[in-house]
Amino acid sequence: MLARVSSTPTFRRLPRAVREQQMLDAAVKVFSRRGYHAASMDEIADDAGISKPMVYAYLGTKEELFIACLHREGTRMMQAIAGAVAPDLSADERLWRSLRAFLGFVGAHRDGWAVLYRQARGEQPFAGEIAAMRSRMVEIVAGMLAHTLRAECREVAETELEVVAYALVGATESVADWLVDHPEADPEQTATRVMNVAWVGAAQLLAGTSWHPPTSQGEAPPDAPSAG
């Protein structure tokens, strides 16, 4: 009603970019706490200190909003990893540093990427996003492995390489989940353990020391599918 004298600057009317970050912050927080479905747009808007229509205007649908969160957090994580490896390091060293950076990041933001990621895996609408993210990680890992191999003048089939890379990423994801659920765990130590179990295994494998199923006679491939 009255002309408001803006001696103390109220922080309304912020530029779009800032507002968007506030919203994303709130969204990440709420999605992490409640899960995708249990999170309500109301709570997110409230938490961002903004009205609901603004959220829709800036970030779109709930689904889009969730994806935006996933992207922002994913990007941050990727940057944390990229920032930890220098291109002049040996492939092994880069491997180790990436892993450590990854688990370090997850451990430091226990309500960020990993939680959203875990949730997204269970929900269909995000299948595409998830596949894309995982592909990116698999590529990086595969690249490192390939580098190592090439350095040793060894050749491994493309497919084989990808599968191994995939397995390693999967294992690491899983450990990341575990890390989120165990706040008392030390990321660095955890990284060491993973390096030991999985990556050493991979190294062995790629070095040629592979394992083969025993050729047992007469054993049937298990699980003849029972009736539905």
Add this chain to the structure above:
Amino acid sequence: MLARVSSTPTFRRLPRAVREQQMLDAAVKVFSRRGYHAASMDEIADDAGISKPMVYAYLGTKEELFIACLHREGTRMMQAIAGAVAPDLSADERLWRSLRAFLGFVGAHRDGWAVLYRQARGEQPFAGEIAAMRSRMVEIVAGMLAHTLRAECREVAETELEVVAYALVGATESVADWLVDHPEADPEQTATRVMNVAWVGAAQLLAGTSWHPPTSQGEAPPDAPSAG
């Protein structure tokens, strides 16, 4: 409208046990297809060819129903594994067979256990169930590892053992997820790959060939937490 000729007996008014299985079948199917939240009790009831109140009467709440599904499928999976290993086999052999049985089972029921399990991991209400299931699997694996070790007269700290077991289980879970998403993949071959990557790594590790982080000078632990 028409006088129904009851040559084929109508399947109304079935005994409880039968109906419960029908319901669980339907529930597993729908939960897998749609995801926990998107699945509606209506669709489940319809799919089971029965009215909603029966579902509530027999299996309880949606949450309880989901847990019941998880249990049934989990139990079936465990049985598939148990049926694949004979107690007189060597620990190594049992390890391999368990893994193969597990991935075989997952591959054969791509809309069963693995999908439910994956969904449950993202939702808070099922945290307890998930933890319990994983514990059971970790125990089994740890038991096998311990057996192997003891056979070789080697000792490993209890904690270390558990962590390794956990990592292996996590990796395997993750590969199971992958298997579900890749219908063209061959479970047996996939099992071999996992055995190669992860379990060979574990073997190496337990054999003493462990890996240690390089003592690099001056490198800071990454990711000084940025502002929230």
Add this chain to the structure above:
Amino acid sequence: MLARVSSTPTFRRLPRAVREQQMLDAAVKVFSRRGYHAASMDEIADDAGISKPMVYAYLGTKEELFIACLHREGTRMMQAIAGAVAPDLSADERLWRSLRAFLGFVGAHRDGWAVLYRQARGEQPFAGEIAAMRSRMVEIVAGMLAHTLRAECREVAETELEVVAYALVGATESVADWLVDHPEADPEQTATRVMNVAWVGAAQLLAGTSWHPPTSQGEAPPDAPSAG
């Protein structure tokens, strides 16, 4: 399947009358505990140790069942009162004994008549029943008052008499409610108090010592109905 040897007589197949009483016992109990709506036919049947269709077969609809409860408890209460007054007593004495018997009964069965009655007053479907019960009580009271008056050779308009009787019954009902909610209260003492407050007032009134509104000038009857 097998012919059951009934050496120990199981108490199934009871005569109808007994079964009905069991059901009514259970119904009164559950209705009192939960209230009419919150009570479920399931719980009543369970509590009676009988299957639901039997309840319907014997006592009919939930509404009818509730009315049956109301009747049985009302009759018991009436009998308790009738048993307490001998016809050769003076009207005053009969009045006092009735009141005492009534509150005594209510106090002794705190989950019986009074609770059902109170619930019934709020729900439309029972309006008829309630009206009938109250009529019966009002009649009794009015009869006693009339007797007293006639003994004193005094005449009071029929209408006036009924209204006074009604007021007394209403007051007593209300105190009965209170008694149910105050288990520590002593029925006998409470009866004395009611006798003091209400019945003494009635006596005064009927004796001619009546009160008249002050003839104030210019005061408007309050509450000119507001909008709405």
Add this chain to the structure above:
Amino acid sequence: MLARVSSTPTFRRLPRAVREQQMLDAAVKVFSRRGYHAASMDEIADDAGISKPMVYAYLGTKEELFIACLHREGTRMMQAIAGAVAPDLSADERLWRSLRAFLGFVGAHRDGWAVLYRQARGEQPFAGEIAAMRSRMVEIVAGMLAHTLRAECREVAETELEVVAYALVGATESVADWLVDHPEADPEQTATRVMNVAWVGAAQLLAGTSWHPPTSQGEAPPDAPSAG
């Protein structure tokens, strides 16, 4: 479809306060007509000319809505009473005017306070509210009685006073119920009758003319509790 000529302004999008009153109006109406349980939120929303979610947004749960109705009507009634008594009147006069105002109010809004109150008495969830309301009324009455007594330099035990006040309030409530059920009755006349019966009784009592149970020989306190 047609261009709506907005000569008469459509009453959509009203300010919150207005809508809340509309909703409460509708709620009181429907609760009175149907009873608490039989009333559906749908009907209330319809009757208020608004969608259900608005009702939940503004007034909360069905239970909360009912309590809000009870409060609004209770407050209105209290105000009607307060507006009828001037502080400079004698205690007797204030007593009479309060009673008249109360019954006048009840009579003028036969689907308002009294009906809700009667319903609330039967349902557990509202026990607290009811107790609070009655307490307030008992206090007022007790205050008036105390004033009268003090004016006559008489002393009565605190407890006794409260009980008498309670009895009077109970009696009045009950008569209010009756009034609601007898639309043809005249509130003013009814008030006079109550004043005669109950309050004159109280006056007698407090004046010392009390009644005592006859010391009859050999009569047992009735109703030795039967089984069950």
Add this chain to the structure above:
DNA sequence: GATGAATGAGTCTTCATTCAT
């Protein structure tokens, strides 16, 4: 730009009641 007001649609859940055995 920003928001209070508003809703359509849908979900879980419960319950009185009745077949078919």
Add this chain to the structure above:
DNA sequence: TATGAATGAAGACTCATTCAT
């Protein structure tokens, strides 16, 4: 007689989403 099996109908409550100001 007695009951397990079965359901139609309805109700409370929530939420993502969008006008109209």
